Amino acid sequence: MGRSIVVTAGKGGVGKTTVTANLGASLAKLGKSVVVMDMDIGLRNLDVVMGLENRVVYNVMDIIEGRCKINQALVRDKHLENLFLLPASQIHNKDDVDIDKVVDIVTTLEGSFDYILLDSPAGIEKGFESSVAPAKEALIVATPDVSSVRDADRVVGIIESKGIFSISLIVNRYDQSLVSKKKMLDFDSIVDILGIDAIGVIPEDKNIIETTNRGEILVNYLPGSPAAKEFALIARRIEGETIPIKFEEPKGFLGNLFRRGS
Amino acid sequence: MKDIVSLKGINGDVVLKIDPNAPFTEVLDRIKSLIESERNFFSKGFLSIDTQGRELSEAEISDLEGVFNGINVSFRINEGEKVFGNVSEKPQEGAFVIDHTVRSGQKVEYDGDIIILGNVNPGGIVKSKSSVYVFGVIKGEVTAGKRVVALGFQQQALVVNGMEIDAKTPEKSRKPYIVETDGDKKVSIVPLDEREAKPVRRRRNG
Numbered sequence: 001m002g003r004s005i006v007v008t009a010g011k012g013g014v015g016k017t018t019v020t021a022n023l024g025a026s027l028a029k030l031g032k033s034v035v036v037m038d039m040d041i042g043l044r045n046l047d048v049v050m051g052l053e054n055r056v057v058y059n060v061m062d063i064i065e066g067r068c069k070i071n072q073a074l075v076r077d078k079h080l081e082n083l084f085l086l087p088a089s090q091i092h093n094k095d096d097v098d099i100d101k102v103v104d105i106v107t108t109l110e111g112s113f114d115y116i117l118l119d120s121p122a123g124i125e126k127g128f129e130s131s132v133a134p135a136k137e138a139l140i141v142a143t144p145d146v147s148s149v150r151d152a153d154r155v156v157g158i159i160e161s162k163g164i165f166s167i168s169l170i171v172n173r174y175d176q177s178l179v180s181k182k183k184m185l186d187f188d189s190i191v192d193i194l195g196i197d198a199i200g201v202i203p204e205d206k207n208i209i210e211t212t213n214r215g216e217i218l219v220n221y222l223p224g225s226p227a228a229k230e231f232a233l234i235a236r237r238i239e240g241e242t243i244p245i246k247f248e249e250p251k252g253f254l255g256n257l258f259r260r261g262s
Numbered sequence: 263m264k265d266i267v268s269l270k271g272i273n274g275d276v277v278l279k280i281d282p283n284a285p286f287t288e289v290l291d292r293i294k295s296l297i298e299s300e301r302n303f304f305s306k307g308f309l310s311i312d313t314q315g316r317e318l319s320e321a322e323i324s325d326l327e328g329v330f331n332g333i334n335v336s337f338r339i340n341e342g343e344k345v346f347g348n349v350s351e352k353p354q355e356g357a358f359v360i361d362h363t364v365r366s367g368q369k370v371e372y373d374g375d376i377i378i379l380g381n382v383n384p385g386g387i388v389k390s391k392s393s394v395y396v397f398g399v400i401k402g403e404v405t406a407g408k409r410v411v412a413l414g415f416q417q418q419a420l421v422v423n424g425m426e427i428d429a430k431t432p433e434k435s436r437k438p439y440i441v442e443t444d445g446d447k448k449v450s451i452v453p454l455d456e457r458e459a460k461p462v463r464r465r466r467n468g
């Protein structure tokens with residue numbers, strides 16, 4: 001019986017899609033079968049981020065409107081054979097989604113896959129609702145700034161009121177050097193407001209933008225980069241391992257000095 | 263056995279409580295022995311008498327005057343709750359208990375007391391015509407008719423009895439503070455443990 005987890009934030013641009021793709025890939029690398037589902041109907045991105053946009057034939061609206069079966073819409077990842085994408089439609093919008101049918105689709109997928117990760121759109125309107133309704137667990141993505149944390153707090157409140165109590169926090173784009181200089185919200189302050197357990201703190205990683213534009217998933221393309229390593233740890237924590245959260249110190253001034261000299 | 267007469271410090275006042283049913287002669291005797299044993303309570307020169315609903319006759323009042331004028335103490339007799347502001351010792355029907363932090367976008371509104379087992383986050387709203395008790399830090403908006411107690415005041419907005427309050431407690435402090443107003447619309451925000459008036463121990467002067 002698979003686990004259906006919604007990846008959401010409230011705030012836009014904090015990394016929901018990147019987290020969904022990389023977490024899905026990390027779980028797949030642990031041997032799990034994973035479907036990542038793009039619920040941003042009308043503004044789909046998960047296919048682009050995974051470099052699969054040319055391989056999309058059917059999408060979730062085709063399933064809902066009866067034009068295809070579920071497995072006809074699933075697109076296998078380029079590198080990982082047990083990672084699949086269920087794309088969103090680009091020509092519809094969120095009002096076209098029949099929430100009950102989405103719940104049915106996810107229930108069916110739970111029968112054949114270990115994990116279904118739902119990539120939620122930004123906001124708290126119907127698109128968000130249709131990505132939360134089928135989920136039994138939630139991952140809240142927040143960046144270390146007051147707007148993001150305020151939105152995340154709102155979202156946690158809404159999700160709790162819907163009866164989902166397995167809610168974990170992923171702090172994204174954490175920059176320990178800025179935190180040390182008090183220029184960025186620190187981890188403890190974030191957890192103090194949100195009051196949910198953190199399952200990972202992903203460091204700011206300049207490789208993300210490059211891999212996104214290449215249509216490659218970071219954990220596949222550069223598994224040694226700082227963010228990729230944390231995604232791997234998050235996947236293991238989701239699987240039940242107890243691994244403490246640590247904050248990476250970025251390379252210091254001396255590190256750069258030596259590199260320039262060589 | 264309940265005391266026929268008792269002395270208390272309430273909100274900076276000295277209050278003499280009289281049992282409503284005991285015979286007045288006994289009350290007077292007790293007051294006289296209290297004056298002997300608890301001089302410090304009377305050194306303020308002023309006190310309030312809470313008759314707990316009992317009506318005193320003219321003769322009884324002048325007996326009291328006789329006793330107190332002898333030690334240079336003036337007094338006033340309560341008119342029920344009015345003198346003591348909003349401190350009512352009657353149990354009230356059900357407080358509204360919220361057993362979680364009030365998050366951004368959540369609103370709690372109730373005419374009676376509200377108890378929050380958690381914080382009030384920024385963007386969260388709590389409104390009561392009575393009192394609000396927060397077992398956490400207020401970072402959002404709280405409006406109360408009577409008083410507010412919390413472990414920290416970092417409010418976006420705080421209105422008690424119609425008055426806006428900007429004062430905040432130190433950011434890391436987690437000891438309980440109480441915000442209340444008296445009948446004259448004066449606002450106080452004090453640590454909860456500094457609230458009870460302690461009897462003034464003065465040396466006896468001539």
